[in-house]
Amino acid sequence: MRRNWLPLLLLILAAGFTPSTGFASPATFVTALPVALDQILARMDANTSMAASELEYAQFPVSVALGATSSLALFVTFQASLTSLKQNGQISTSSGMNDTLVFGRYTLYKKDWPNGTLRLAPLAGAYLPSGSNTLSNSSGLLAGPLQTGTGTLDPYVGLTFGANTARYGAASDLTYRWNPAAAHGVSPGDILRADGEVERRLLPVHLPAEGLPKELWFVLETNLIKNRSGKLDGRPDPNSGGFTWNGAATLQLPTLRWELGMGVLLPIVQQFNGTGAIRESKGLITFFEFYLSAPSLSGVRRKL
DSSP states (O other): OHHHHHHHHHHHHHHTTSSOOOSOOOSSOOTTOOOOTTEEEEEEEEEEEOSOOSEEEEEEEEEEEEEOSSSEEEEEEEEEEEEEEEETTEEEEEEEEOOEEEEEEEOOEEEEETTEEEEEEEEEEEEEOOSOSOOEETTEEOOGGGOOOOSSOEEEEEEEEEEEESSEEEEEEEEEEOOOOOSSSEEOOOEEEEEEEEEEEEESSSOOSSSOOOOEEEEEEEEEEEEOOOEETTEEOTTOOEEEEEEEEEEEEEOSSEEEEEEEEEEEEEEESSSOOOOOOOEEEEEEEEEEEOOOOHHHHHHO
16 A cells, blocks of 8 residues: 555645745645745644535634744644534444644755745644543544544644745655543544645636736645554554545635635545544535734834
8 A cells, every 4th residue: 555655645745845936825724825924824624524425524724824934934724613413224323522633833944046045944843732532422432533633732733835936835754643542532643645736727718017916716635645544442442544545636716815715625536444434425626715914023023
């Protein structure tokens, strides 16, 4: 299995160096979102399943990013979710806040040229245990997809790439989430994830010499996710972990102060360990993000 997805992962990382760009945003990952100095970026997502299947969901992530310096951006992502699982004629549901992600991203290398940019930035942070990994019903603990958290503080590191021009764009990341085992409840395994995005401006075909025209972008994305086996009440769970490969396509309308996007998420490969695999169906992706000027952070920057 490892030989099958490793070349794809390397191809995604290479996409970050492709001479491409644009003003659209990745729809399925936020690590590579551009954040300017003294800018606040706020993004609201709504992701739902589109077809009846054993697993149905509605997720509502909210991300806020702050350009603390010209190189350092700070991110926090909150998420609420509603999930339903049908197995053996029984329907179980869960809802609530998921774990909260906080991380900082530092631009290690950047190159600018007329109508184009290139960025390389490592990131580090953690998932805070604001969700629950011990949700249960009369039959006992709920299945892993119905849990809203891991029950532990989970370190999170990664590396992002981005390149932009006036007509094309690309972004990618490689991240790793350590999930320590909790003494009780459902503990998922560590997660290795690689995301990639390419975008092209559809309208206008030619930019005017002056002014900011309305634009329409087409974006293709891919997500490779490797989950290690987890634990159940501190004991190894052979029916957990696996590999998924998703694809996504969105249309996006960016402006100077906000951006709107909508598209579909398509599971391509779902390979799970053990028995009783819970598969996802295609989903609908929508997001709205806007940009605000932050208060002056000159004093903070001097300390940094």
